[in-house]
Each structure stands twice: as structure tokens, then as C-alpha cells.
Amino acid sequence: MNNQLVIVLDFGGQYNQLIARRVRECNVYCEVMPYTKSLEELKAKNPSAIIFTGGPNSVYEDGSPLYTKEIFSLGVPILGICYGCQLIAHLLDGEVTPAQDDSAREYGKTKTYFDTSCKLFKDIPDESITWMSHGDYMAKVPEGFKLVAHSDKCPNVAIADEERGFYGVQFHPEVQHTEFGQKMLHNFLYEVCGLNGDWKMDEFAKQSIEKLREKIGDKKVLCALSGGVDSSVAAVMIHKAVGKNLTCIFVDHGLLRKNEGDEVEKTFKEKFDMNLIRVNAQDRFLGKLKGVSDPETKRKIIGEEFIRVFEQEAKKIGKVDYLVQGTIYPDVIESGTGDAAVIKSHHNVGGLPDYVDFKEIVEPLRDLFKDEVRKVGLELGIPEFLVWRQPFPGPGLAIRIIGDITEEKIKTLQDADFIFRDELAKAGYDKNVHQYFAVLTNMRSVGVMGDGRTYDYTLALRAVTTNDFMTADWAKIPYDILESASNRIINEVKNINRIVYDITSKPPATIEWE
Numbered sequence: 001m002n003n004q005l006v007i008v009l010d011f012g013g014q015y016n017q018l019i020a021r022r023v024r025e026c027n028v029y030c031e032v033m034p035y036t037k038s039l040e041e042l043k044a045k046n047p048s049a050i051i052f053t054g055g056p057n058s059v060y061e062d063g064s065p066l067y068t069k070e071i072f073s074l075g076v077p078i079l080g081i082c083y084g085c086q087l088i089a090h091l092l093d094g095e096v097t098p099a100q101d102d103s104a105r106e107y108g109k110t111k112t113y114f115d116t117s118c119k120l121f122k123d124i125p126d127e128s129i130t131w132m133s134h135g136d137y138m139a140k141v142p143e144g145f146k147l148v149a150h151s152d153k154c155p156n157v158a159i160a161d162e163e164r165g166f167y168g169v170q171f172h173p174e175v176q177h178t179e180f181g182q183k184m185l186h187n188f189l190y191e192v193c194g195l196n197g198d199w200k201m202d203e204f205a206k207q208s209i210e211k212l213r214e215k216i217g218d219k220k221v222l223c224a225l226s227g228g229v230d231s232s233v234a235a236v237m238i239h240k241a242v243g244k245n246l247t248c249i250f251v252d253h254g255l256l257r258k259n260e261g262d263e264v265e266k267t268f269k270e271k272f273d274m275n276l277i278r279v280n281a282q283d284r285f286l287g288k289l290k291g292v293s294d295p296e297t298k299r300k301i302i303g304e305e306f307i308r309v310f311e312q313e314a315k316k317i318g319k320v321d322y323l324v325q326g327t328i329y330p331d332v333i334e335s336g337t338g339d340a341a342v343i344k345s346h347h348n349v350g351g352l353p354d355y356v357d358f359k360e361i362v363e364p365l366r367d368l369f370k371d372e373v374r375k376v377g378l379e380l381g382i383p384e385f386l387v388w389r390q391p392f393p394g395p396g397l398a399i400r401i402i403g404d405i406t407e408e409k410i411k412t413l414q415d416a417d418f419i420f421r422d423e424l425a426k427a428g429y430d431k432n433v434h435q436y437f438a439v440l441t442n443m444r445s446v447g448v449m450g451d452g453r454t455y456d457y458t459l460a461l462r463a464v465t466t467n468d469f470m471t472a473d474w475a476k477i478p479y480d481i482l483e484s485a486s487n488r489i490i491n492e493v494k495n496i497n498r499i500v501y502d503i504t505s506k507p508p509a510t511i512e513w514e
């Protein structure tokens, strides 16, 4: 695939994934790369444009991430955002200083005035709201640049050297609070860079299937299938590429939701004409997890056991060269690229063991965001109910049972979680939330039931709304739904005497509790 490419050069900003998503939404392919990639490595990718992201540092401080000035000689347009804008100024002999008092320090929604004769601001109003988050100030604009936007506090909000195609904005066009942010990115890609918008999901699906066919040929492939969106889409793509040489392995590790094992098996046997093997591996997973309570240890154990089960099944089939996983771009990013902190080791990326007995792990969706995966799924004719299923993490209930895992706790959580989902569905509210589940906390407290004292577990209910699962808001579920879920759970499920609703967003929390 030779799509035109935009490189998002990562200087540690919080919204870098968002920049990539926004660019993709303009039908332009892009990849996030750490600023530590050399100019040679960037050149080898033959990018059509480069975007410098924001970042927490200050360009004038020792040890801040910089880049070689030669990047401006590539002949490729560059857009700098916040820190990236300050970096352009710094590298091209402008000047960046800490904001004096709070004269030019800005945070949040800010009224901004634009020079709409600049290509970046074509066809937007000359006054609108942008989202700012900076304490530094571009005191001197670099040679050859003109000022193309200002705010009430800050005279230097955007700079442009239109001749060479270099632009810098102090605000964040990628966040939704910047009213015309998407339009500005669109202008950069189309008006400035003259790109042709060749990143389309139907093309992607066709080309990927062709490439998979070439790569795999008549070799045998295993696909790790969870019944979730990502692996289902991956499986259907491979199936279209190699047909009967594909065998899907669905692992029931004993940590699935209530009835999930049977449902997934039924759906795939009925809807798809694929070889599917269900492996009942409860004993080995629960055996390895016995007494383990540290979240990262749980994740790594599960990541390793998954692979060992796949290897074992491969041996039964004969020579299998490839293992396919439904890994997507956020799994890769969240498991840590470059300097970003590792928050959680996703079982299929950071949680993979060092040694894997396959010639290669194939991940056809590794570059896609969730919404792109869903589009590919629809292109491939996968039923809507599957495409729109809420995500379920590979480690399953293991990361929703805080502390050590026992069979009794699993049963308790399965039953409670089932009721919560059932109540949301009955109220027709499940369409309004993107992920919703129950968590068995490891906390016990005193209650009173049937006039007797109880000392039982606290269950937490969690529901979030989110576009990309990278950030999320807690869902404002109507009280009556929470009330009926709470009543039913207390009445129908043993070992729980208290229920709380999680009202934290991501960040600062994450969606899952472990």
C-alpha cells in the first residue's frame, strides 16, 4: 500500500493520538513517531507532510526534546502545534520565553482572531474559539514568518511562512473545543500540502486482503478470535484471503462474561463458514492466576497463557506459520511507544512473552483506530450487532476482580455484571454508553439484611461514553436504572451487600480498574 503519509512527530503531548485520528478523518494516512527517530528514518518513509505535536517541556530548557534544523530542508510542509509551534520558532532563530506574569499564559477556551487570507484559515470566520494550554510565549517570530492569528492576551497565536509551507499554531486544532480545528487541519492537508485523500476503508480492506494472500500463500494460519470486534474483523479479512487454511481459536479462559463462551461459539458457527475451535482452558488459566493480585502480573500471566494455548493448538493442526491477532493502534500506543509512560500492558502487546513459537505474528489492523476497524467490518459485510459490540478486554474478568481471583468471585461478578447489562438494555439505554460493566472490589463492609448483620463485598458499576477509548467520560445514567440494577443485584446475587457507581472520567482514572 502506498498511501500518502503524514508523520506526527511526538514530543510528548497529551493529544497526539487525537491529531492522528483527525488527520485520518480527513482521509489521509498518518503515523505517530517519537521525536527520537532520525531524519534518515523519517526520509525513508517519504512523508508528504510532518506535524510537530505539543509537549510538556519548554524549548528553551536544557534537555528538552528538540530536532535537527535540517528537517526544514526536506521540502515537506510542516505544521507545529503548541510546543511544536514553539519548536519551529526556536529552531529558526525566533525566540520563546516563559510568559511574563500571566500576560500570555492561556488555558482553555480562548477567543481568537484569524487572518483568513492565510491558507490554513481559508473559509473559516475571522473570529472563533480555540483551545489553549500553554505557559510559554513566542516572543519573537522567526525570520520569513508572518503573524496570522492573535488573541486578546497573546499577540502571537499563529505563524506562517506560506512560501515554504511552514505553519505554527499555539492552540490545539485537534481537540473538539477548537471550533474550526478540523477545518484547519483539512486546510493544511489539502490547501497547503495538496494531498489527494487516498486513505479510504474500502480500499484498505481490498488491498490488505490482497497483501495477506500474497504473504500467507498456501501456508496455514491460526487466528486468535475473541468474538470481539477487532479479532472478528481480522478473522474475516484472513478468511477472505486464504479460506480454509485459516483456523480460528477461541479461548474460554474461565474469565468471560456470563454465557459468553456459548454465545460466541454459536454466532461464529452459524454466521461464518470458518473453522473454529473452542478451547476450554479454565483450569490452566485459573491455576496460574491463583493467589495473584498484582494487576500487571495478572496481565502478563494471561498474555503468556494465551500464546501457549495457541502454540498447543497449532501443534495439533500441523505446521502453522502464522498467528493472527486483532491488535489495533491504541493497543500499541497504550502499551508504550517512545517516551510515553506505560499505563497497562495490553495482553496482546506489552503482555506478550519474549519467546513465541510462530514464524510471525500477523496483525492486519495494527494501524487502525476502533472507528476505522468498525468501518472495515461493515465493508466486509459483518453483521451490525457484532460490529457495534462493546469492547471486552482480553484478560476478561481477571482485571475486574480486584485482588486475587477465585471461582466464587468469578461467579458473583458474572451474575452481577449480567444484571447491570440487562437493566441497561431493558431501559434502552445501552446505545447511549460505549462500555459498561461491573467490578468486584476487594473491599468488604457491614450491611444489614433480613435483620441480620452481613459483612460482604462492594460491587462497583462502571459506564463510560467515549469516541476512542483513549479518553472517556463517566456516563450520567438515570437514577432509576441504577436503582433497579442495584435492587436486583442485591436480591439475586450472593456475597454483595453494597453497590457504588464510578463517577471518574479517564483521565484521571482508566476505564478498567486494573
Ligand SMILES: Nc1ncnc2c1ncn2[C@@H]1O[C@H](COP(=O)(O)OP(=O)(O)OP(=O)(O)O)[C@@H](O)[C@H]1O
Binding pocket: 223, 224, 225, 226, 227, 228, 229, 230, 231, 232, 249, 250, 251, 252, 253, 324, 325, 326, 327, 331, 348, 389, 390, 391, 392, 393, 394, 395
Ligand atoms: N478469549 C480469547 N480467545 C482468543 N483470542 C483472544 C481472546 N481474547 C482476546 N484475544 C486476542 O487478543 C486480541 C485483543 O483483544 P481485544 O479485546 O483488544 O480485541 P477484540 O476482542 O478482538 O475486540 P474488542 O476490543 O471489541 O473486544 C484479540 O483481537 C484477539 O486476537
Ligand SMILES: O=c1[nH]c(=O)c2[nH+]cn([C@@H]3O[C@H](COP(=O)(O)O)[C@@H](O)[C@H]3O)c2[nH]1
Binding pocket: 299, 344, 345, 346, 347, 348, 391, 392, 393, 394, 395, 435, 469, 470, 506, 509, 510, 511, 512, 513, 514
Ligand atoms: O484486549 C484488551 N487487552 C487488555 O489487556 C486491555 N486492557 C484494557 N483494555 C480495553 O481498552 C480500553 C481502554 O481501557 P483502559 O482505560 O482501562 O486502559 C477499554 O475498552 C478496555 O476494556 C484491554 N483490551
Ligand SMILES: NC(=O)CC[C@H](N)C(=O)O
Binding pocket: 013, 053, 054, 055, 056, 057, 058, 081, 082, 083, 084, 133, 134, 135, 136, 137
Ligand atoms: N501544550 C503544550 O504543548 C505546551 C508547550 C509548553 N510547555 C508551554 O507551556 O507553552
Ligand SMILES: [Mg+2]
Binding pocket: 226, 228, 229, 391, 392, 393, 394
Ligand atoms: Mg475483546
